[in-house]
Amino acid sequence: xxIEEVIKRAVIKAAKPIVLKKDDVMxxxxxxxxxxxGDYALPCFDFARRMKKDPKKIAEELxxxxxxxxxxxxxxxxxxxxxxNFSVDKSAFLQATVEKIxxxxxxxxxxxLKGKALIEHTSINPNASPHVGRVRSAIIGDILARLxxxxxxxxxxxxYVNDVSKQIAxxxxxxxGNESFDDLLNLYVAMAGRMEAxxxxxxxxFEILEKVESKxxxxxxxxxxxxxxxVEGQKKILARLGIFYDFFDYESMYLKTNRLKEILKxxxxxxxxxxxxxxxTILDQSRMKWHFENEMKxxxxxxxxxxxxxxxxxxxxxxxxxxxxxxxxxxxVLGEDQKLYFKQLSAALELLGYIAPxxxxxxxxxxxxxxxxxxMATRRGEVVLVSDFIKEAIKKAEAEVRKRKRESKVNxxxxxxxxxxxxxRYSIAKVEQNKSxxxxxxxxxxxxxxSAPYLQYSYARASSILKKAGEAKExxxxxxxxxxxEYALAREMASFREIAGSALDQLRPHLLCNYSYRLAQTFNDxxxxxPVLNAKAGVKERRMxxxxxxxxxxANALNLMGVPLLEAM
Numbered sequence: 141x142x143i144e145e146v147i148k149r150a151v152i153k154a155a156k157p158i159v160l161k162k163d164d165v166m167x168x169x170x171x172x173x174x175x176x177x178g179d180y181a182l183p184c185f186d187f188a189r190r191m192k193k194d195p196k197k198i199a200e201e202l203x204x205x206x207x208x209x210x211x212x213x214x215x216x217x218x219x220x221x222x223x224x225n226f227s228v229d230k231s232a233f234l235q236a237t238v239e240k241i242x243x244x245x246x247x248x249x250x251x252x253l254k255g256k257a258l259i260e261h262t263s264i265n266p267n268a269s270p271h272v273g274r275v276r277s278a279i280i281g282d283i284l285a286r287l288x289x290x291x292x293x294x295x296x297x298x299x300y301v302n303d304v305s306k307q308i309a310x311x312x313x314x315x316x317g318n319e320s321f322d323d324l325l326n327l328y329v330a331m332a333g334r335m336e337a338x339x340x341x342x343x344x345x346f347e348i349l350e351k352v353e354s355k356x357x358x359x360x361x362x363x364x365x366x367x368x369x370x371v372e373g374q375k376k377i378l379a380r381l382g383i384f385y386d387f388f389d390y391e392s393m394y395l396k397t398n399r400l401k402e403i404l405k406x407x408x409x410x411x412x413x414x415x416x417x418x419x420x421t422i423l424d425q426s427r428m429k430w431h432f433e434n435e436m437k438x439x440x441x442x443x444x445x446x447x448x449x450x451x452x453x454x455x456x457x458x459x460x461x462x463x464x465x466x467x468x469x470x471x472x473v474l475g476e477d478q479k480l481y482f483k484q485l486s487a488a489l490e491l492l493g494y495i496a497p498x499x500x501x502x503x504x505x506x507x508x509x510x511x512x513x514x515x516m517a518t519r520r521g522e523v524v525l526v527s528d529f530i531k532e533a534i535k536k537a538e539a540e541v542r543k544r545k546r547e548s549k550v551n552x553x554x555x556x557x558x559x560x561x562x563x564x565r566y567s568i569a570k571v572e573q574n575k576s577x578x579x580x581x582x583x584x585x586x587x588x589x590x591s592a593p594y595l596q597y598s599y600a601r602a603s604s605i606l607k608k609a610g611e612a613k614e615x616x617x618x619x620x621x622x623x624x625x626e627y628a629l630a631r632e633m634a635s636f637r638e639i640a641g642s643a644l645d646q647l648r649p650h651l652l653c654n655y656s657y658r659l660a661q662t663f664n665d666x667x668x669x670x671p672v673l674n675a676k677a678g679v680k681e682r683r684m685x686x687x688x689x690x691x692x693x694x695a696n697a698l699n700l701m702g703v704p705l706l707e708a709m
Contacts, residue, residue: 143228143236143634146211147180151224154205158191169635170225178218178225179233179631185222195222231619234630234686241633241689249636249696250291251644257293257469259285260497262378262385263300266370267307268325270377271523272568272579273505273516279568279702280502281473282383283649286700291644293469299385300459303367303392305452309348310335312359315366321373325525328518353395353449363392377527381565382702394455403457403492404443410491419446423488430487441484453481457488463497470497471647475504476574500647502573508580516579524579526564534560536585540593541709550708558704562592565702570653590657592703598660599698600709602691605672609684617685618678625666626686632662633693640700649701656697663690 148165164186170177184202188195199219206217206224213232218225241248261281264274281297288295302308311324314331335341351359371388378384394400404421407413412424421444425432432439443454464470474482479501486496506513516523537559541547546555567584571577587593639655642648672683695705 142240143180143213143233146213147182147226150206150209150211150214151182151202154202155187158187169638177220179228180226182224182226183222184224188222198222199224230622230627233634234622234627234682235619237630237634238685238689241692242685245692246696246699248692249640251637251641253292255293255469256296256467257288257471258296258298258463258467258497259288259471259473260298260300260389260463261285261473262383263302264374265302265305265307265518266367266374267311267328268370268518269321270374270526271516271518272526272529273523275378275381275526276502276505276568276573276577277473277475278378278383279381279565280500280573280649282381282702283569283652283700284471284473284500284644284647286702287640287644287649288469288471290640290696290700296466297384297386298463299388301367301371301388301390302452303363303390304349304352304395305391306345306349308363308367309345309352310341312348312363312366313341313344315362317362317365319366319369321369324370324373325518329520332520350449352392355395360392377530380530381526381561382704389459391452391455391459394450394458396449397458399458400450400454403454403461406492407443407488412491413443416440416442420444421448423491425484425487428487430483432484432487435480441488453485453488456485457492460485460489460497461492461494464494471500472497473500473502476501477504498647500573503576505568505577505579508578513576513578529564529584530560532581533563533585536560536587537563537593540587546709555706555709558706559587559593559596559709562596562698562703563587566592566595566653569649569701570657572648572650590653593709595656595660595694595698595703596706597709598663599691599694600706601667602663602687602694603707605667605687606684606691609673609680613681616678617681619682620678623670625669626683629662629666629686629690632659633689636693636697640697643700652697652701656694656701659690659694659697663694 144167147167148162151165152160152162166183166186168181168183169179170181182199182202184195184198187193187198191198196219199222203217203219203224206214210217213229213236215227215229218227244250259281261284262274262278264270264278285295285297307328310331311328314327319327331341335345348359352363367390375385404413407423414422414424416422420442423441423443425439425441427433428439441453442451444450472482482496482499482501489496504515506515514522534556538552538556540559541550541552541555563585567586568577570590636655636659639651643651666686670683672680672687674680675683698705
């Protein structure tokens, strides 16, 4: 039985005559030193509200009752403020933790939730090979999708393809129809430069968009061919990073449909739909609870052109409603520059009776230059391509393997690829999404410290120990005289469920990275202090089981982050 379960049952018994259910007893794991905060904590504030009594007094009374008949596995209970802090029996805790991990295996840490979920992420313009600045959305979204699946959701992953944008029309203007994926970036940069020098080209771009809107067959055929080349190329690059999608949804699906007319009719009923001086249809968003006045001089959302054709926001409303109908748990990943727009979209959806998806906004990856950091720009060609980043990471990984003279002992190509891919994903995922990343090759491909290779090496080290030791028999393991380093490792592993839950609940993938690095450090501290192979009988078996449990927990975390596992490095 889990320690949390033991504590809950003991509290319910000690709280009588108050009738409590398991869900009423919230057991937390305090962050801090065990000696000061205990291993688990029971907040008594909810009880205080029910009983109209001081939470400190309730904590003292509960601690007193619990200490008179402590359940197995609990060493003591202490009242501190409005909490009861529990210190566990280290032997019982380590044994229970290891047994639970080895029993649940790849499901360890899962909340075992039910229901359907949908996440939309990436949406790179289909006009060029993606640069590193664009891939942050894909990595954040992919980790969140993995978390949703891990915790039990039936999950759909969607990619919204903006195939009727000005960028695509500009590319279409120059395309001959035989372009390869590798041609697109240079072609787009050249056309963007031309349009700056020849502003009249913008009118031609709008003419192409008008042809697309009116479903001109020749234009649409050319557009679809070009977009297919771009999307297939992007899919291939993202697949190398372990990022895949269930559905590709195209913006062009929402051109001149009755759906858009229906949405406009519904918005008319709100008395907020108006025509501006240019004849465009706009949604008046003034005097709403969103307080757009604080961010905009004129709080409006433009929905159509003067000729009545729908614009991106109107199509986006229709698309978002379609997504909301698929799954109640709905998430979207967007750049920080779309914060205001998404608030406007959310306000429009609210008028229609819908609650917008949960949103994750991420800051951009900046490019380090001699003149300082600046945003990457496809239009100017000032980018580091994801494909080049991957090649460079794999090249550096291979050099590191050779440097350690391991090329004859491992599959060099496989190991280099795994290390390189892990380094790319982790270097981006470990930074909290609301903080910008200044892209620097040396920092991004650092193989020491808080990096994917360090985690992969820790996993490989655990594999090596177990390979040399053979199979441990659980019945022969002794759980007496637990070393503090062993207990610290068990304690860290036991917190994985909470971390994996928080990462999804708060939509913060970097929490997994922070945890994994801390777990690997704790394991390596244990390894340096606690012999496994040369330990005496009983202790050796216990430590082998502990290593096996560590390997499982780290594998679960690495799989969530999309970092490849390596049995040897």
